[in-house]
Amino acid sequence: MSRIEGHPIVRIERGEPFAFAFSGRSIKAYPGEMIASALFAAGIRVFGHHPRDGAPQGIYCANGQCAQCLVLADGVPVKACMTPARPGMRVEPVDGLPELPPIDRVPEMREVETIAVPVLILGGGPAGLSAAIELGSRGIETLLVDDKDRLGGKLVLQTHRFFGSIHAVYAGTRGIDIGTRLAREVDGLDSVDVWLNSTALAVFSDKKVGVLRGDRYVLVEPEALLVATGAREKSLVFDGNTLPGVYGAGAFQTLVNRDLVRAADRLFIVGGGNVGLIAGYHALQAGIDVVGLVEALPECGGYKVHRDKLARMGVPIYTSHTILSANGTDGVESVTIARVDEGFRPIAGTERSYGCDTVLIAVGLDPVDEFYEAARRFELPVFAAGDAEEIAEASAAIFSGKIQGLEIARHLGATDESVPDDWRTTSEILKSKPGRTIDRAIRQGESPEANGSAGTVRPVLHCSQEIPCNPCTSVCPQGLIRIDEDDIRKTPEFLGERLGKECIGCERCVTVCPGLAITLVDRRDDPERPIVTIPFEYAPERIAVGDQVDVLDAVGDLLGSVPVVEVKAIEANDRTVLVKVRAPGGIAERIAGIRVQESWVGEPLPEAVEPIRDTDIVCRCERVTAGEIRELIRSGLRDVNEIKTMTRAGMGACGGKTCSTLILRLFREEGVPFDEVTENVPRPLFVEVPFASFAGCVSNAEGTDSFEPGRESSGFSRLEGRS
Numbered sequence: 228m229s230r231i232e233g234h235p236i237v238r239i240e241r242g243e244p245f246a247f248a249f250s251g252r253s254i255k256a257y258p259g260e261m262i263a264s265a266l267f268a269a270g271i272r273v274f275g276h277h278p279r280d281g282a283p284q285g286i287y288c289a290n291g292q293c294a295q296c297l298v299l300a301d302g303v304p305v306k307a308c309m310t311p312a313r314p315g316m317r318v319e320p321v322d323g324l325p326e327l328p329p330i331d332r333v334p335e336m337r338e339v340e341t342i343a344v345p346v347l348i349l350g351g352g353p354a355g356l357s358a359a360i361e362l363g364s365r366g367i368e369t370l371l372v373d374d375k376d377r378l379g380g381k382l383v384l385q386t387h388r389f390f391g392s393i394h395a396v397y398a399g400t401r402g403i404d405i406g407t408r409l410a411r412e413v414d415g416l417d418s419v420d421v422w423l424n425s426t427a428l429a430v431f432s433d434k435k436v437g438v439l440r441g442d443r444y445v446l447v448e449p450e451a452l453l454v455a456t457g458a459r460e461k462s463l464v465f466d467g468n469t470l471p472g473v474y475g476a477g478a479f480q481t482l483v484n485r486d487l488v489r490a491a492d493r494l495f496i497v498g499g500g501n502v503g504l505i506a507g508y509h510a511l512q513a514g515i516d517v518v519g520l521v522e523a524l525p526e527c528g529g530y531k532v533h534r535d536k537l538a539r540m541g542v543p544i545y546t547s548h549t550i551l552s553a554n555g556t557d558g559v560e561s562v563t564i565a566r567v568d569e570g571f572r573p574i575a576g577t578e579r580s581y582g583c584d585t586v587l588i589a590v591g592l593d594p595v596d597e598f599y600e601a602a603r604r605f606e607l608p609v610f611a612a613g614d615a616e617e618i619a620e621a622s623a624a625i626f627s628g629k630i631q632g633l634e635i636a637r638h639l640g641a642t643d644e645s646v647p648d649d650w651r652t653t654s655e656i657l658k659s660k661p662g663r664t665i666d667r668a669i670r671q672g673e674s675p676e677a678n679g680s681a682g683t684v685r686p687v688l689h690c691s692q693e694i695p696c697n698p699c700t701s702v703c704p705q706g707l708i709r710i711d712e713d714d715i716r717k718t719p720e721f722l723g724e725r726l727g728k729e730c731i732g733c734e735r736c737v738t739v740c741p742g743l744a745i746t747l748v749d750r751r752d753d754p755e756r757p758i759v760t761i762p763f764e765y766a767p768e769r770i771a772v773g774d775q776v777d778v779l780d781a782v783g784d785l786l787g788s789v790p791v792v793e794v795k796a797i798e799a800n801d802r803t804v805l806v807k808v809r810a811p812g813g814i815a816e817r818i819a820g821i822r823v824q825e826s827w828v829g830e831p832l833p834e835a836v837e838p839i840r841d842t843d844i845v846c847r848c849e850r851v852t853a854g855e856i857r858e859l860i861r862s863g864l865r866d867v868n869e870i871k872t873m874t875r876a877g878m879g880a881c882g883g884k885t886c887s888t889l890i891l892r893l894f895r896e897e898g899v900p901f902d903e904v905t906e907n908v909p910r911p912l913f914v915e916v917p918f919a920s921f922a923g924c925v926s927n928a929e930g931t932d933s934f935e936p937g938r939e940s941s942g943f944s945r946l947e948g949r950s
């Protein structure tokens with residue numbers, strides 16, 4: 228593990244390094260870097276050991292949700308993934324139950340401030356930012372609260388170009404750049420105030436929202452609340468599922484794409500949805516080997532273009548397979564997988580193990596909707612947008628934020644404009660799941676098998692699944708690529724011959740396609756050995772004229788080895804390199820990509836590794852296994868609260884965020900109807916907080932907080948502020 232020193236998409240800008248101590252060892256960090264990221268970059272991924280069984284603890288979510296990364300920083304327990312390192316800081320692992328330092332002074336207390344605002348938005352990701360723009364552009368005073376040190380939410384992790392509608396949600400632009408654009412727009416709105424490094428803790432029955440701003444506790448009293456808190460990753464039960472090195476795909480993207488830490492050498496991915504597929508692609512871009520990906524269903528659930536892209540890069544994809552165990556002692560050393568039958572049961576004798584140091588769990592997302600539910604319970608006017616409302620792509624979140632922004636403006640009486648029907652239609656389209664897959668070989672004039680005509684140049688469209696995406700249609704200067712205007716989920720068509728116009732070989736469609744699913748075949752100078760232009764999102768230094776490269780068809784089958792004749796890396800193509808190869812005429816139209824990963828990377832170990840049994844943890848915080856909970860269910864328990872009382876499952880620091888859905892799944896596996904189960908009673912606070920915060924205590928003697936604002940609020944001029 229180390230830092231990434233070159234990335235094809237993300238610009239690396241680090242400030243002056245400084246040192247802090249971990250267990251007495253000097254660790255290098257950069258300004259703004261979280262403790263967890265600096266430790267990872269130094270090769271440390273065990274941050275402590277659990278008091279119950281001494282199991283090693285590291286990160287899981289890297290997003291403040293799971294509390295696995297607890298360390299003591301200058302004597303105070305903090306989440307390493309959410310706490311920036313500071314020069315000279317003394318960080319200690321949490322081994323067992325350490326003693327906290329004695330308190331040597333009476334803490335200074337003060338009244339907790341209450342602030343009234345027309346609109347409070349929780350979450351500065353795609354949905355929250357879009358809503359803030361909609362509200363702010365109407366002059367509506369809005370407070371946006373986010374727990375990170377910059378706006379953008381998950382957009383700051385997305386290095387790939389976005390799907391969706393080019394007009395509605397910036398499709399064809401990279402997620403990180405969309406995040407920057409939306410944040411700038413918010414920045415320019417006088418009526419929108421932003422609190423960064425600020426965590427919403429709870430919604431109370433008096434309709435106030437508790438927010439920890441830095442370490443200063445504030446009560447916010449909104450007329451309307453928008454919950455745009457995104458999603459948290461689902462967990463999975465298997466032997467070794469809490470070993471350091473097993474973590475959520477979002478955590479991996481945070482370490483790699485935000486913090487530029489090379490968080491793994493050899494990665495295995497569990498889950499073939501868009502999150503897992505994209506994480507695999509991001510890993511390859513960061514120079515990390517992707518040993519394989521398992522998906523229990525017969526087909527990957529994510530976009531086919533994402534799946535195909537990964538396969539073309541050389542990543543083995545095992546559908547109808549599941550993970551049996553992550554194996555190792557102080558961290559992941561290998562993973563064992565097996566084929567599953569129609570009932571998703573592993574088939575004995577099909578077990579195989581692969582050497583890897585990291586296992587990514589990407590098995591779906593749950594909405595972070597507890598604030599929404601609490602606000603509804605207490606009859607505070609509340610709206611939800613993005614993943615907090617419904618799990619979908621980030622492009623859908625952008626649009627749902629826009630819609631809810633307008634709904635709130637209407638609710639406040641600031642406009643009588645209602646949400647246009649076409650906004651609702653666009654929103655539904657953007658949220659839709661992948662549709663039909665067509666066979667391009669039989670569509671007239673688009674067969675990748677068919678050779679183009681001598682003396683012509685034309686694009687070959689390798690995208691064959693109905694998904695909401697249209698950037699290719701808007702960039703063609705000849706207007707030769709078309710998608711049904713009423714429904715951008717339809718697959719694109721090349722209309723060249725039908726319109727009697729010719730492709731001019733401008734390459735814009737090749738560059739803009741988010742799925743890297745368009746190539747250009749140029750038979751103008753040599754019809755028998757045409758030039759094929761292939762998009763390539765890696766550092767241009769990784770490939771050179773004269774190299775012999777393996778080329779593959781759309782789904783990843785090897786076609787042959789061909790020479791590179793040009794590598795075109797120009798600014799106008801926004802970090803998409805165009806690689807031109809000269810290929811035999813018979814395969815030119817079928818070429819869709821270049822393999823970047825050698826096939827030996829995905830080879831299994833000679834023998835399957837036996838898992839260490841009874842390490843399939845359901846409650847990470849309290850180390851409760853699936854076996855313990857199953858036993859209670861079989862003994863007749865139907866109340867999750869009773870299970871919590873008897874095992875402590877759900878009683879830990881994370882507040883049941885990771886185990887609650889797993890416990891419900893165990894009931895289902897045991898054949899217990901859901902209506903017989905009494906669910907866990909949620910805790911009033913959704914995030915851990917020092918009790919002292921509620922007494923207005925702050926961390927230093929002067930009574931000033933340690934909050935370092937990205938944009939310090941100037942307060943609300945026309946709002947009531949009271950103590």
Ligand code: FES
Nearest residue numbers: 287289293294308
């Ligand atoms: S890894 Fe830090 S809270 Fe989950």
